[in-house]
Amino acid sequence: MNTNLTGPAPEKAPESAPATSPENRYDVAVLGAGMAGGMLAAVLARHGVKVLLLDAGTHPRFAVGESTIPYTSTMTRVIAERYDVPELLPLASFAGVREHVAPMSGRKQNFGFVYHREGHPQDPEQINQLVVPEWQRTETHLFRQDVDAYLFHLAVRHGAEARTATRITEISVDAATGAVLRSDRGEEFHASYVVDGSGFRSPLADAFGLREQPTRARHHSRSLFTHMVGVTPYDDAPSARGHKQPSPWHAGTLHHVFDGGWLWVIPFDNHDGALSPLCSVGLTLDERVFPKGEADAQQEFDAFLARFPQIAEQFQDARAVRPWVSTGRLQYSANRTVGDRFCLTAHAAGFIDALYSRGLTNTMEIVNVLAWRLIEASRDGDWSTERFAHVDRLQQGLFDVHDDVVYSSFVGFRDYELWNAVLRVWEATSIMPTMTLERAYRSFLQSRDDRVFRELEASDTPGLPAPVGADVSALLTFTRETCQAVEAGELASGEAAARILARVEAADFLPRPFALGDRDNRCFEATPELMQRAMEWGRTEAPAHIGALFG
Ligand SMILES: Cc1cc2nc3c(=O)[nH]c(=O)nc-3n(C[C@H](O)[C@H](O)[C@H](O)COP(=O)(O)OP(=O)(O)OC[C@H]3O[C@@H](n4cnc5c(N)ncnc54)[C@H](O)[C@@H]3O)c2cc1C
Known part of the structure; x- marks a missing residue:
């Protein structure tokens, strides 16, 4: 999620061509140049679709969604090969990311889970780990600001027209003619179809009342997160000495889990020759058990560590190097994600929790099923909602599956x-x-x-x-x-x-x-x-x- 984009103050747009002129009309307008928008725009432009890629901010900018999982990397390969965009292939491995995309990234050799009970010493038997089989594949802690910038420039290189520092404030659609987008600078853009990849503040969801109120998600959580320096590898913490897991904790994404929440530790400094001293740290709490109070995020984090001194062992010398982000309830959903001439991508459609790192997977699943439909529509002119119906079914399914897994996990944390x-x-x-x-x-x-x-789409x-x-x-x-x-x-x-x-x-x-x-x-x-x-x-x-x- 991109959280701190402010963009320059609105100013009057330069004189532009009349709204209806052919040069101002696109096949597809993609709103948001994050992982979803950048990748989709690159794929579409590569296939000759006339794409406009819009973003309220400019690259590079901070974003979370850093830890990949094997499904994400495989889906990246699928998109690269299926849509013949070989520049996406490096994103599917740690070596590829490090050498070609984002050298400040970290490696991910495992998913590690250490269970804690408040007021009790950590039991060395209460650990779990899923090791990434490096003889088959490697996973990555993505330094998102560089990854997103790479995708943005890839889209431009393949011919997408880009407008950054352009916040879309108004969208209207007409089932017969397409979409009109208006920016905070008074510009107007016309497209046959609009894809909203703008994340949780989706203007399309707002404009068409798509948000479920309340969300149907069973799961409840909120989060506070930042990037830190000085985080001690947990392997060196006294409480980890009795652990007998196959892969070092610091070589992967570490989850400290406890009744009511979990804490992620995603190091970027965990390989030979690492350029980055950073570590992504985030605390996710059931907001019904731990309501957001008056304390600022650093104070809340410190108070949490005081309750879990063995987690605190790895944060003794740690300090945040960017402002904390402290969210309200993370879960949101949409009653529909596809409509006349529009579609939301995964992070605009809904979100459950960062647990298990499903966000980027869902994002790429949607890019994969959306891209071929948009390419065909740009050729045959059939932008009908029916053509995109599968995308909605898939998004709703992805949301519910992840809700079930995370809801069950939080009950399990007891x-x-x-x-x-x-x-x-x-x-x-x-x-x-x-x-x-x-x-x-x-x-x-x-x-x-x-x-x-x-054929993979034909799932019941x-x-x-x-x-x-x-x-x-x-x-x-x-x-x-x-x-x-x-x-x-x-x-x-x-x-x-x-x-x-x-x-x-x-x-x-x-x-x-x-x-x-x-x-x-x-x-x-x-x-x-x-x-x-x-x-x-x-x-x-x-x-x-x-x-x-x-x-
Ligand atoms: C706390 C947290 C932790 C997460 N951790 C993980 C993880 O470890 N692994 C994982 O796979 N996923 C994770 N995710 C999910 C992941 O962040 C998202 O799946 C991913 O970032 C979505 O990318 P995106 O391109 O859809 O959206 P974003 O990266 O949010 O990009 C949206 C873009 O839209 C632009 N925009 C917004 N509004 C407008 C507007 N009105 N006009 C123009 N532009 C606009 C923004 O400037 C931004 O650049 C996490 C999410 C959260 C909230």
Whole structure:
């Protein structure tokens, strides 16, 4: 989320061509030049679509959304190959980002989770880790201001017309003719279609009353975050000495979790030759349990550390080097994300929580399904809402899936046993869809047949791809309902944990060698040897629709 753009004071626009002149009319106006807008504009312009890319601010500018996950990187590769924009490929690996896009970025070798109970010493057994298999892929802590600037300039290079320091204050659409956008400087832009990638303050959502009030999200949280220097790697903190996780905490994204919230530590300084001393730090709290008070964010952070002295160990010499951002409730949603001549991208459509780093994944999912529709519409003139209906179904599904996972996790934070069980469900929702997308990607590289990706859209469980979607969705629904029973006081958390683990254990679509249902298997690492056994399982034991993923 871009949070601190102010842009220059509005001034009168230079004399421009009349509003209806051909040079002032675009196929697609993209509002917001962040990850969504920049990437989409680059893809569209690459395919000859006449694109206008507008942003209220100028690059570089601060943004969060820094931690990538395997699904994000695979989706980046998909977009790069499917739409023939090879300049996007470096974004899919740490080495690529560091060498070609944003050298101040950090590496991400693991997702680490350390569980804390207020007033109790941290139990070294209560840790979890999902290791990124570096023999297969690498993930990144993106230094967003450079990544976003790269995408912006890529769009311009491919022919998008860009207007920065141009805040759009008014939008109107006509189903027959298209959209008119007006800026705070009195300019007017005409386009056949408008894509709103402006994030949570989406002018389109405002103009058309698209926000659900209240949001349907079950999950509740707010956040305070900044960039710091002087953060001690948690591996060097006294309370981490008893930990036996496979990958160092500081080599990845560290989550300190506790009843009512979690704290992220995303280092950029964690590799040989790192240029950046920075570390992204953010505290996310259930705002019903921890309402926002009068204290400023630094005071609130300090008060939090005083309650969790073992988390504080890594912040003894830390200080913020940019102003804190302190949000209200993070969750928002839209009753529809597509309409006559417009579409919202993921972060304009809705948001749940930074937990599990789904934001960029959802952003790219939408770029992927939107781009080919816009390219075709710019050629055949069919901008009908029906053509874009899938985009709305997908966005709503992505929102609900993430809500279920994060809601269940926050209920799990009450008790390590329950959290340890819910985490396995997150692993299932993460690993299986990634394998599905990887499989489609490999298949596309062989055939170059776009139907590979169009078939992926034919899922009965929007937000979870076929063929694993139905299985994962059933497991997730069971988990969420079990957690709802805990929250309602109808079920003890220990019993809930046992039921969820039993369900994971019995799930025939999860590779048996992964042992995701084993309570004591708290750290997961897809070593070549484990993947070999999973392949064997896929060939011999897996249900047919799952076995195909291992072929
Ligand atoms: C606290 C927090 C932590 C997060 N952490 C992660 C994470 O670790 N991993 C992850 O994958 N995702 C994360 N996300 C989600 C991630 O930030 C978003 O998915 C991503 O930044 C969305 O990119 P975007 O391009 O859609 O929006 P943005 O990056 O917000 O860009 C929107 C652009 O629109 C412009 N704009 C806004 N209004 C107007 C207007 N009226 N006129 C013209 N321009 C306008 C802005 O200037 C801005 O440049 C996090 C989100 C939050 C809130």
